[in-house]
Amino acid sequence: MRQPLFSSAPSLLRAVDNVSLSLCRGQTLGLVGESGCGKSTLARMVVRLLAPSSGDILLDGQSVFHGSAEFIQSLPGRVQMVFQDPVSSLNPRRSVGRSIQEVLDIHKEGTRSERRERVEHLLEQVGLRAEHYTRYPHEFSGGQRQRVAVARALIMRPDLVVCDEPVSSLDVSVQAQVLNLLDEMQQRLNLTYLFISHDLAVVGHVSDHIAVMYLGRLMEHAPKDALFAAPLHPYTRALLSAVPVARVRERKAYQRLPSDPAGNLAVDLAGDLPSPLAPPPGCPFNPRCPECMPVCRTDAPPWIQPQAGHSVCCHLYTQP
Structure with missing residues (x-):
């Protein structure tokens, strides 16, 4: 909720609208x-840092709220x-070992020596x-700090780990190391990940299923392949067309739209993301959509499943 400067009427912001996942x-x-x-x-609602105004989040059938x-x-x-950002999420005045061990101390998991041994x-x-237990965050590189952040998230052996753009602040070479680490820990501990990113190439590397979100709503949900x-x-096609590819021949194959019989390449999106305080009527993507139809500007599209396991929110698949 936000109060405009020259108005007494509050405006409502729906940061997440009717999302079901x-x-x-594993x-x-x-x-x-x-x-x-x-x-x-x-992501913050999943871990109870924020509470939804409506709806719920279930873990093994029970409400987390x-x-x-x-x-x-x-x-x-x-x-x-x-x-x-591990720089802002780690306490600079506390050694990384103490930061990881804190949750074990709170829950009194074993003796003090056992807790330290578990952290090491x-x-x-x-x-x-x-x-490295006794060192402080400023003594580590960015990739090492993110490894510390991963260790802190895993110390209680959780069922679900929410990864909120965990590699976006790292160099490309370090990104690959952290992604491989997450994959290795998932295999070892049977972890479940909700992996959030703006980079489809990164998401495609780590995910089994992918959900595409735009202006607070889901646009598409399908197995990765x-x-x-x-x-x-x-919108998904536009995101895929923006994925950087090293070789020109591979780029053309990657950017070709499967639904376009002429095999044209995807075009860049026009305009900016609309304000969440004033979303457009109908489909939220209609002001930027190259395939927008009159119905898209007036009616919100339904959530349908044109293919088994592949769902989309788009009028293109409801018109005769």
């Missing part, structure tokens, strides 16, 4: 979209988050050394 244990759901589309807001007191108390050990073992699992092979929504 499901995650399967798999990764990638959530992709432009900056400001509501991805991080959704309205479940029993015992269930809610167990959530810090079952749901954890890796933040985008996890530091080695994420590619650091046990003696199906979405990359035949994207249905014009």
